[in-house]
Amino acid sequence: MMNNLQLNTEGRLKHFLTIEGLSKGLLTEILDLAESFINPIDGRIKTFPLLRGKSIVNLFFENSTRTRTTFELAAKRLSADVLSMSIATSSTSKGESLLDTIRNLEAMYVDMFVVRHGISGAAHFIAEHVGPQVSVINAGDGQHAHPTQAMLDMFTIRRMKKDFSPLKVAIVGDILHSRVARSNIQALNTLGVAEVRVIAPKTLLPAQVETMGVSVSHNLADGLKDIDVIIMLRLQKERMTAALLPSENEYFKAFGLTPERLKLAKPDAIVMHPGPINRGVEIASSVADGEQSVILDQVSNGIAVRMAIMAMAMQWQGGA
């Protein structure tokens, strides 16, 4: 059902809400198009006229300077007009419902909504209600999905490791509450890696996590064995007040990525993190800033990948 909503009748991308239900071919098409936006000589991104005259609205019900900024820059690089709205969910302006807000913006000839919302399913809900000419991109909904983050992670992995099939990928931290983890697990399995391994304390794992197509470890030192790619998750500090975790210090002792632990993975393993990082909580500063870290590459890659997704959702045919 989800995938039906995301694709048009010709099977082309229409909305981008979740990795679930998207084919390996389509994910690869996104990665290839993103690659084409990067100048091979200087690694920078030029401006393309693909979405000239299109209006894109960033609807951020949750604050996220980083994600909003990359979407704004990506939209500008595609020559679109972009408006960013920060809407505090608590004070929905004048009591208007989400749906009325969307309908009104749609009536202003908005072509695309980029939606960030604290409630799982918000982007999906909006996509169900917009007209056929409008696309919706999920920029993070509750604990459900963060599919553009997953795609920029895949792009970063492919750039570093070329081929997905032999890779063993560890995702470390709060799997239970992480939309990044959920989307990454789906993308990695769709692209066909050898193994996705989640490493977390039991309190931060979903029930029956194995059904998501992952192996499980509760010990970081053991879990990192033979790993090619380490995806660290951000520790949401509010989990600790919720008594799921003892303290920042104890968490770091058990699950923080230190230089010593990093040595337990493959020598050429790369270290990833969706940001913003908590230095000394889930990751040591020396690892975050170290040679194996590709954390800032992820940020750079976010622009090209979001450009690709936006262009494809607006039915721009990459090959044509």
Place this chain on the structure above:
Amino acid sequence: MMNNLQLNTEGRLKHFLTIEGLSKGLLTEILDLAESFINPIDGRIKTFPLLRGKSIVNLFFENSTRTRTTFELAAKRLSADVLSMSIATSSTSKGESLLDTIRNLEAMYVDMFVVRHGISGAAHFIAEHVGPQVSVINAGDGQHAHPTQAMLDMFTIRRMKKDFSPLKVAIVGDILHSRVARSNIQALNTLGVAEVRVIAPKTLLPAQVETMGVSVSHNLADGLKDIDVIIMLRLQKERMTAALLPSENEYFKAFGLTPERLKLAKPDAIVMHPGPINRGVEIASSVADGEQSVILDQVSNGIAVRMAIMAMAMQWQGGA
């Protein structure tokens, strides 16, 4: 005096502050120019280079995402540079006066101010003090006027009904505090409709309202008889705490537009509302979303109409 301020020495639009004093010819010119911006084939609005190199500042002392957004989109469609400033009246930045703020922005070569302010006469005050090269557009001032809303309402009516002269138009709700009502009454009378009828409880009508060129009804069922166009007003909920109204529920019973009541108007009557709507307070959801509703058309039309007003105020000669 007002009209002198709005027109230049050749009688062309210079500022757009109020409908009062503007001729039927000038209002019609705005409607015609707005029409020319809409692509007759797909109903969308293209980008025009009419205001390229011009700087427009949206000065919003009152928050209004919808109005600000349509002005921003309209300015971008005219290729202008647009800056939006939200200025809380309570915390006037560093204690600077409104006039000093304006003078400073004017010194930055700003060509146009779009002003929304909680105090009646604010836009007029600004227009009196800017230099001859600067235009001021009133985007709503206190309870005084909301002339661009009135013009998009007129545009919507003309698109649906073609000719103003036979029309009977009802305006329903809080006439007393509504700048939308005031501007609409003036526009409808200037354009020469057959009748403007206000329908409201006595506590929500100005004293001697008949002098505004309207007929009066205190009963919605009676008042809707023979009506071609129904303009519902938003109920400001703070009126109820001020004891002017009993409760939302009682208001809806007496003055809410239900499907049953809508049948008392002409069969092809259209339903309008400036938004945001209070579903179940002044209007039933089924009416707001029903076939006779043109509420979202009003939003769409707001862009073309605001483009026309901005282009004319910058002395763009539509016919040349």
Place this chain on the structure above:
Amino acid sequence: MMNNLQLNTEGRLKHFLTIEGLSKGLLTEILDLAESFINPIDGRIKTFPLLRGKSIVNLFFENSTRTRTTFELAAKRLSADVLSMSIATSSTSKGESLLDTIRNLEAMYVDMFVVRHGISGAAHFIAEHVGPQVSVINAGDGQHAHPTQAMLDMFTIRRMKKDFSPLKVAIVGDILHSRVARSNIQALNTLGVAEVRVIAPKTLLPAQVETMGVSVSHNLADGLKDIDVIIMLRLQKERMTAALLPSENEYFKAFGLTPERLKLAKPDAIVMHPGPINRGVEIASSVADGEQSVILDQVSNGIAVRMAIMAMAMQWQGGA
């Protein structure tokens, strides 16, 4: 050391952090380039494609609508993409450090940061940590420097007085806490005026102020004698609660610029103020709005001067 950081190996401007250490030749080059952006016929500024495709981020940790707006307008006149971020220092988003914020934005291919921060040295700190392709412009850091304000002041003086060498310039007010005063003193001395005279109560002067290359007066009437240019400083009202000053009223009596006092300067003296002005505190309204005031010219000139600094920092060769 500062100047090494500001200049590249060829001695061209790379960052613009402070006037200190910049040569007379380089300051003059900025003024000349700014002059070239102003249309000599109508005094307005056209759009230039010099920074097309470049991304500029305004990072404002301190609120300043005026400075931010002129930087935005200047960036747009140079055809750059510009994003403005207001970051409250108190609530650093998600606890991310300043350096991580900068590194992340830099990874998004940002070409230039315009930084306003309440802490002295913030822009300098950022410039030390960005990559070789990124420029940093100081838009005011603590009580340290406000070099673009100083340059627009120099530009305004040169436009009015042509030659710096014979000029006697008074700076009046809170020298102790003023980054504007500090940068102006440096610029005036570098450009070689005949005298810089600071006029202030002892409590508002730095210790050993004479070492900055100024003469000192504690009496406004005496101090204005023979003066060509009067730069009034804004009185920060919080100084009064800090017991450095008696009251607004007493301050105005002693150091407010009145029409009577203005007559004590040269007959063709000009009056400057960085804004926003406190009418009746440091300056009488009739002086601020009078014939000798160039306060609004300063605002206008800010755009051309900031364009020049931004273009030069991006290695645009004015003469080429």
